[in-house]
Amino acid sequence: MSTIRLEPCVSIDFDSSTLDEIVTKAKDWALMHGVCVMRSRQNFSPDSINFAPFVLVPSAFPKKEFEKAIELQTLVNEMIHRIANNYEFLKSTLAITNTVDPFTAQLFKIYTTVQEEGVSQEECCCGLFRCDYMLDRDAVRQVEINTIASSFAGICTRVTRLHKFVMQELSHGDKLQQIPENNALEALCGGMLKAWEIYNQPQAVILFIIEETTYIFCDQIFHEFEIRKQNPNVRVIRRNLTQLGRGGASLDAEKKLIVDGHEVAVIYFRCGYAPDQYMSADGCEWDARLMMERSKAIKCPSISYHLAGTKKVQQVLADPGNLERIFDDPDKVARLRDVFTGLYSLDLDEEGDRAAEMAIQNPDKYVLKPQREGGGNNVYGEEVGEVLKQLKGNPERASYILMDVIKPPLLQNWMVRPSTQPMRVDTLSELGIFGVIIGTAKEILHNSVGGHMLRTKIHTANEGGVAAGIGALDSPFLVDL
Template identity: 50%
Template sequence: MSTATIMSVCNNDCSDCCDGTSDKSENCRKITTTVLEPCVPLPLSDEVLDDILPKAKDYALLHGAGMRYKASYDQDTLQMAPFFLLPSAFPRREFERVVKLQPLINVLMHKIAHNHEFLENCLKKTVKVDDFTGRLWKIYTTVREEGMAQELSLGLVRSDVMLTKCHAGCCKLCETPPYVSCHQVEVNTIASGFGHMGPISGSINRYVLGELRRPDLLPHLPENNALSGLCSGMVLAWEAYKCPKSVILFVIEDVTYNICDQRFHEFEIRRQRPELHVIRRNLTQISQTGQLTDDKRLIIDGDEVAVVYFRAGYEPGHYHSEAEWEARLTIERSRAIKSPSIQCHLAGTKKVQQEIARPGILKKFLPDSEAELVSNLFTGLYTLDLGAEGDAAIRMATEDPERFVLKPQREGGGNNFYGDEIRTVLEKMKDSSEREAYILMDRIRPPVQHNYLVRPHESVKLVEVVSELGIFGVVLGTDKEITINTYSGHMLRTKPSSVNEGGVAAGLGALDSVFLFD
């Protein structure tokens, strides 16, 4: 089989309107599950699996697809990151569409970050009820009132999308083959990880297809230069700082489990610029050794910092005390180019994403034609602010919670609510301003397919899965001018269809790559 195909399977008894395998009524369009066929016939024989699996595991470990143990952390020990044996089918039309849209997403997020009035209108209620977002907002207003020491901001952005079959009339793209379209899950503006893990996943799958003696399928796996693209963005920002002896600072967690993804960024920066040094510090360490000079240069243990790359700082657990908050404020006050700057971090909050989905809002930031293209990515997003509009959203969610996802203002995965959890949470806070810290989103129902899940210390399993595609972009500029704006690669995370959250680091999802079909 040289390409994947797509079909829909009706979940209801609809003998009156269709044959159970195709859409012949408006009713069926709402109740079908879309099924993608794998790139090779499954299941594979036991003999083939016994031959392929040890080699695939070795390939993954020896090429940097590793993570540290969570259960028994040891700095000197790595285990294989979970991955899927085969690449997952994805329609070429939709892949190419979101790749072309990424520069528009970059511009949109950059412009939002530099529009104080819009940010304030979006977040003025949220910052009063969500302490974490409120603390970020306080840092932002402090440095804004003092005067930003650095006009340049570096965005290493990742737009996450899932395929879905829309309701009838919702999306013209779903009315033509392959009868699904990409809808945006979220935009990540801080710690947008897997710049290394994305490309290495494709390398694993390429190796496996070669071992299966199917080199004819390799052209269906698109080129992925996420690691070099993201690191090039950091190098260009370092050059723009114009201090050859300066360094790039990675702000890291206290304990880094996803170490390979971070280290390979360092290795790639060194490959591109051998004279450029990277240092790693957590917020506590920065609070102890970081200082500002009179002209607001950031000095860490004697090194002047040109670029700050946040791989931590996006959740409350990274701030143990006031010392860590002071460290973040020190960074934001400095002349260092931040990825992201505090305003770009705020632009990535769920509340902002809900607000830009309102009719007409995109046209404040993008030309009409571009705004329309981006708006086609959005699924339903609803405010939960106190008032008639928020009340209507709560009624809608409590009556049919399976249709929605309830999202707080958090990054990093594992924070959302699904199904009956939504009803329980909303019932508790429906009369409280606490609800203004959340947004409601239509639940995306992606196509299912089958693949082999490979996890350390477990037998390989053929499971039903769904996938989430992340598209990377790099944007560098000021509030007046954007100097760099590029698509910079992709990553694919796949999880069993029975699982709500799909974080690889959390052990629920696994690394995967894209197999394009027409």
């Protein structure tokens, strides 16, 4: 684990009275300004919510590296768009993965089906992405690119304001300019509205694809409210995949998607990225996904954007020569490769065998990643070696990739969670940069940065799930190092 440390943005050596006072004020501010994200899984009630875990003061982050990640995002957007519109690249990259990972194979089957049926060159897609980074000593390294259900844009804008409030309460209002403004919610909802305008049917709705039971619901609700705020004439409807697959949606003769009498202009997926979201015995959720991909509605994301965000694509791009298949501009290639960390194939060949043996010998240096989104799927530490030993000679090994462990600096902070006392802990942070892209196979119509988020976790934790209470929402406090 990293031994490099950053200093807190302000002293956090509070006496108990000061700590109680500022934490109480921060909790009240969070509850009254929408830093609410969770319904209890144990005692579920649609009428009860709790604030999301957060750290008390914003976390120091190198200004130069923050700005690098911001400046890179439109290029990341373009990269994903180019990959998504390169059938041969996706086909060759995912060929082995599709033989050993049934979920990715099913996604690819839908992709192939709509390609063979003839996707129009003018068909428009919308991507709301989030590229995640961690500091490796003092430079950002890419963790992953989320191309479906990129979350927390709604909550993180409010966390920025929460931290400005806390800093003022601590008599550090003079430092607010070091907390960057965050327009993530406005930017992502603005992207959906641009797509709605391109569809050009004033009565059409935006369809949110949600889970059957949504525990982490506030974030996506904020998107619905923001859409109404930006354009009161646009209506949002919410459905789950099962509802759509069992008669809740249909295509008309012109391939318009109709849901309960409403024509759908834009489909925003907040569900559909994990196998357990397609569990009905009759396969109706897969039927719904195929129907939506066949439709004229603008998908956010399209199945091709979804596949372009898989871990296997990320790993292949890190191999020498593959970024050059996407870009013929050496400067773009160099800028992207600058933030890559070590990524290794685990296919059943000599290269995969070498990578597996390397990780078996030094498991603490690597993370084992399957082709999954949503958190909680990766393998860390000694378990990396154990899993790879079990998979020796097994084709299933190719469904994983191997990544170098990134070792960010430690930073002390107070972690504030519902119904518990604040804890002073060593933390690690992960920076996410949102991006918006809209385009066809022939051209990019819109490409922009869409704000940021910071998630911080206890330094001993592998995963950083906010809902699980291990991670916490945060804001970057920009410093010169």
